[in-house]
Amino acid sequence: MSVTVFIPTPLRPYSAQQSSVKVNAQTVGEALADLVSQHPDLRKHLFSEDGKLRSFVNVYLNDEDIRFLAKDSTPVKETDTITIVPSVAGGM
């Protein structure tokens, strides 16, 4: 089914400047896999070389962190939104 992934500003250079991307998936893991297959430049910003989600990138399903759900295997529904929340430090 089709869910929306929100792309934060720092990663938009790697998603052809799109702020959201529609993906087809049954789980969060499949959603991210579809995302990086549509936008391969995103891969190294989201995943380490061993394929694990980078620890300074958080993935939310609706308003909940997937680390506190079933992580990659968290199932998704048609109306769900996935949000990528990377750490940013700017303030000055």
Next chain:
Amino acid sequence: MATPQQDNTTPLSNDEILRYSRHLIMPEVAMQGQLKLKAARVLCVGTGGLGSPLALYLAAAGVGTLGLVDFDVVDYTNLQRQILHFTSDVGRPKLDSAIDKLTSVNPFVQVRRFDTFLNSENALEIFRDFDIIADGTDNFATRYLVNDACVLSGKPNVYASIFRFEGQASIFGTKEGPCYRCLYPEPPPPGLVPSCAEGGVLGVLPGLLGVIQATEVIKLILGSGDPLIGRLLLVDSLAMRFRELRVRKDPDCPVCGANPTVTALIDYNEFCGIRGEETATPASAAVPEIQVEDLKRHIDANDNIFLLDVREPHEYQICNLGGYLIPLGDLPKRIHELDSSREIVVHCRSGARSAKAVEFLRQAGFRRSSNLAGGILAWSDRIDPSVPRY
């Protein structure tokens, strides 16, 4: 050194009553709340983009003691957003400039200055005399330092950060709530996430986020409303969309979890992977460099040099040296446009991106490529001052 906690029952003077009348007539603040504000001691770490509106509003609201930590000097690029500092302040220490403005906004506020870079040696000592810490810094090492020092000293960390036109805000480090490490256990490797200096920032955005911080500080002092604890507010100023995500306390958090492994402040530069000079990336140290004077000589002598500019097209519009433009991110797919038999000098704004480009080009067989040290900024400094700096 220690300022005694002001007595909550000290009455306000008639001047103060007039000044704070719009607070005093609200039942949610009233005299009791205004006295809490007067007794409160808030530390603003940084007096830049976030710290400017934050400190101005806290001073105006009547927060009795404001601490300011900053070591920086006002420059022209600050003025687009750091509203504490005026054109006439360029070249002055930010603390001097900030204290002038804050005390003229509200002479009843006592301002304490800390003319220093916050570090593991001084953070707990500085935090000791304050009730609430507001983090308006601009790098990961200080973000983690402020977080850990808040958790260790049991003080709330009213947090915001910004990038381009997006911001994040939350409150970390309260007893019951999560900390910054619960949200982001580890920092990104240096260089992967651009800073405001590299990525830019919409000038009003720190205004928006700094005012959210000020609001949360005031609510914590008053003890009213729903504080932003356990919630991360995402602000997208371009879409003008505010979203809220839940932040859970991580029971295994190394600093605020049940069995903490971080029980004292650590070396945050090391934690964030910063070795030695923060600006010197490994790439720039490793690739061959050419100085701007040498490039000028080659150009004047009509030597066969190919100048490659790896900045973005909108930067090329600000100023350029007539180089061939291929943005760093496009280099892999446009490398065929380059001739590996030619001498290639690569430049960007300051020399960091072009160092990465040269590293990439040399690995791809372009053995005659070198990096213009200091980039277009050095060219403007030492060769042609008519080239604008940005």
